[in-house]
Amino acid sequence: MSSPRQPLRRRFLQAAAALLAARSAAARPSAKDAAAIERLLRRMTLEEKAGQLSLFFDDAREDAVNANPAQVERAMADLSAEIAAGRVGGLFNGIGVASGRALQRIAVERSRLGIPLLFAADVIHGLRTVFPVPLGEAAAFDADLAERTARAAAEEATAVGIHWTFAPMVDVARDQRWGRVVEGAGEDSWWGQQLAAARVRGFQGRSLRDDDSLLATVKHFAGYGAVAGGMDYNSVELSDATLHDVHLPPFRAGLEAGALAVMTAFHDLNGIPATAHHGLLTGVLRRQWGFEGLVVSDFASDVELVTHGLAADDKDAARRAILAGCDMSMASALYNRHLPALVREGAVPMAVLDRSVRRVLRVKQALGLFERPYRSLDPARERSALRRPQTVALAREAARRSVVLLKNEGHLLPLPAQGQRIALIGPFAQDRVHLMGPWALWNEPAQGVSLEDGLRAALADPAALQVVPGCGIETPLDGGIAAAVAAARAADVVILSVGESDALSGESASRTDIGLPPVQQALAEAVAATGRPMVVVLQHGRALALSGAVRAAPAILAGWYLGQQSGHALADLLLGRHAPSGRLPVSFPQASGQQPFFYNHRNTGRPQERADETRFRSRYLEVTNEALYPFGHGLGYGEIVYEALSLDTDTLAWDGRCQVRVRVRNVGPRAMREVVQLYIHQRVASPVRPVRELRGVQAVELAAGEAASVAFTLSRHDLAHRDGQGRERVEAGWFDLWLAPSAAAGTPVALRLLGPTPSPR
Known part of the structure; x- marks a missing residue:
């Protein structure tokens, strides 16, 4: 936001100067600390240096979640022995204070040099308390809200022994077929910059050395949101102009806000895989921007250089990745297995290896781990900091603020809290699992509030609500549609809860058709045919191509995946306790075939100027170029x-x-x-x-x-x-x-x- 007294640019420059100063202070240690790191480097063997650059899945903890099914060769038959040998720099996606302290004790007390471990995790939109997915939260159009939810997530994550999160995802996504649009801020680069900075500030807090500070990672560097055909992991072809003007600014904003970690991406950019892209990792990130933190590969993306066809074998992949500027290898063990030999053979200069080790050690130093290796490993905090009342209240607020009222003909909404019979129909009416969305690794479904739960708690007469699923998410139910039609006929108004399961959105969930699954569309048609007024509540992780009865419904809410408080938040809006205020961070197309589709396109030499001019104009034959619901659109109960x-x-x-x-x-x-x-x-x-x-x-x-x-x-x-x-x-x-x-x-x-x-x- 801005005001007449503070021009936009002046405020940005003032904020950027302060944040850059804070970043530099964290990334550049004092002379005393820098000297300590250099002394440590001189004492390290090649194997210990490679170990500091190696990040492994933390299956030693009691609550570990392997979110990536890719199979990689484990370098460690005995994790404890590998840590004691100094061959592990950090662990990821395991939580729990007691086991975290035990692992840290091995590193600090049993390893030769006593270098502490870095504990990381995919804390994307909450830990035990699950907030709306990032795309949903982007719809609130409130950077302060994003900062507050990131702060709350950091407080919970650090309470269970995590120092580092692989978030925020800041990829600009202009193709809704791509499943990972759910993790970002949508299709606009400027708005992406605001949320990137806000989320970094929220995760990291006032000081990286605080117990509740969570190191942020801006990802995926860079251009991942432009994968061809919206297909995950696919190639990317981008001009330098589009790369620098659209896709890179959110990364820069996150770094200027203080992030000290960057994650590479799975795709190739103009033929060079991102994890070995010297022009990105060294040319842009280090030389142009002066970044002094660490760069980590995505899950085994270094070994994938072989599959891409850039590297001849695993050893060559390790060489190419570190020479390009990728400091830390995640999951693949390539650096552990091959860097010592590569340095001995002269294929990787010792100075290159030392530079990457220095960066990792400096980040550990910035987090205060050398002085306090057991920070964020406090059993008392673990007992007291999870699902606090104020955090649950924030989750409800964030969910409520994220919903976008797309349509409200005849002022159908809000519904009265009494005096009407309501039929709640659809596969998500009673759902407590899919409402969390993808990347909610430690969610507790029992804590989820379904739409039925929220409505029954808010209605004056809970018995006025009849609930019928009607169909499964992608499969029919015997007699399901008939039961739904009967319930609709017996009601005064229908609430239809339809959309995507959490498996239909997120990583590796690209879709050629971004409409509703056919079985849900058939349910909607049958229910609409009863003639009862129908409110559609969508659950989704992307813009959808709505059609038929869903598109024609008099009232439609874009409900995203709203997290644990989903049912209460939706009931607050449906029954008028609060008014919808969200705005679309992505354009809803008229048809799937319009993808990629985004508002800030360039004009052509033959733009569509009039709807009746269909020949020799830049348009499709079937639909106009307009969005069904444009970027920024959202209604309220006012006018x-x-x-x-x-x-x-x-x-x-x-x-x-x-x-x-x-x-x-x-x-x-x-x-x-x-x-x-x-x-x-x-x-x-x-x-x-x-x-x-x-x-x-x-x-x-x-x-x-x-x-x-x-x-x-x-x-x-x-x-x-x-x-x-x-x-x-x-x-x-x-x-x-x-x-x-x-x-x-x-x-x-x-x-x-x-x-x-x-x-x-």
Whole structure:
């Protein structure tokens, strides 16, 4: 958000300067600490150095979860012996304080050099308390909320013995066929930058040395969201301009917020696998950006260099990965097995090995592990810090704020809490498992609140609710549709709960058809045929292509995977205790075949200008180019009118400031949280610019009948983009500006940016 008194760019620069200073202080140890690391390096054998660069699955702990089915050769027949030999730098995806202390004791007290272990885990959207998936939370359009949930997740994770999370995922995803869109912030790079920084701040807290600080990892570096065909692990072809302007800025924002870890990706970028991409890992990350933290491979992505066809064998893969700038090997044991020999043979310089070891040791030092190896391993915290009442309340708030009201014809919603018979129908009506979404590794289904649970708790007469599943998620139930139709006919209103299971979204869950499974669509058609008013509640991890009765329903809620408090949050909204306020971070297409589909595309030489002009225009024959529901769209129970969009000047000096403002009025009968979105478009530029680009958001709370003025202050930096070298670029000329409720709404005002004033001779 911004205000007239604090221009967007000035606030960004001030914040960035402070955060960069904090990052540098963490990554660059004091002279005393740096000297201690150098002394340690001189004492280490090649095998011990390779061990510090090796991260293994933590199956020694009592609550370990192997989330990746890939089979890799284990380097350790006896984990304890390997730790004692100094051949393990860290462990991942095991939790539990008692066993964590035991493992750390081996490293500190039995290994020759006493270097502590680094404990890591995939804490993506909560640990024991599960929050909405990141894409859902992005729909809240509130970076502060994202920071608060990340902070709460960090408090729980560190209480069970974790130092490091493999989050946030900051890939920009413009193709909804890709399952991993669920883990990120959606299709917009600017919004991705805001959430990347917020989540890093939340995970890491005030100081990395605090017991509840969780080291953040920005992933997957880089361009993973652009996999061809939306198919996971596929190749990526990106121009330098698109890479630097769209896909890299969220990574940079996360690093500027203080993240000291970066994870590589599975894909190849323009023919070079990301884990061996010297141009990315060394050229961009180290030389251009000055990153001083560690780079870790994704799960066995180093050994996959052989499968890609870049490396001749495992040994060659290890060589290529470390020379490119990948410091730490996850799961594959390649570094443990091959780095000592590679250095002895001269294939990997000792200086390269030492540089990577130094980075890992510095991160451990930044976390305070050398002074306090048992930090975040406190049995008392483990007993007291999980599922605290305030954390559960935050999960309910976040879930409620993440829901997007897509449609509400005839003001069907909110429903009265009494006096109506409600038929709750669908495969997710009673679900307590899939509502968590993918990557909720330590969730407790018994703690999940189903939609039925939430409604029965909120209705004046719980008996007024009849629940019928109707069908399975992807399979029919005997007599299921007939029972659903009977329940609908006996009701005054139907709530239809349909969507995706957690297996239909996330990693390795790419889809060619992003509509509902056919059995659920058949259920919707049958129920709609009864003529009863129908509210559709979607559960999903991507934008969906809605069709038939679901698309025609008078009320539709985009409910994502909302986490443990899903049922309570949805009941709060359906029954009017709270009003929906979410906005779409991804565009809902009219059909699956429109993918990739995103609002901030460039124009063509033959754009679709009129709906009746179908020949010789840039469009499909079956559908128009418009989204079914555009980026930024979301309704409330109020009704907002935008009035008097204006600029304080239509000419912006090169080093000047200008203000754009709009008056928003709630003309509806209920309070409303409106998210005012600032979009820009440069009319003439080289290269050509997208039709619109988000450059700011500002939320305003309006009571019924209330109006407020919303203003953004701009400089030329807010009109800039990044060129193919990552440099800021802005050209003088005319810009269109919108303050609007979505990327498809509003009427622009024109602003002319003047060129720089010539220096006097």
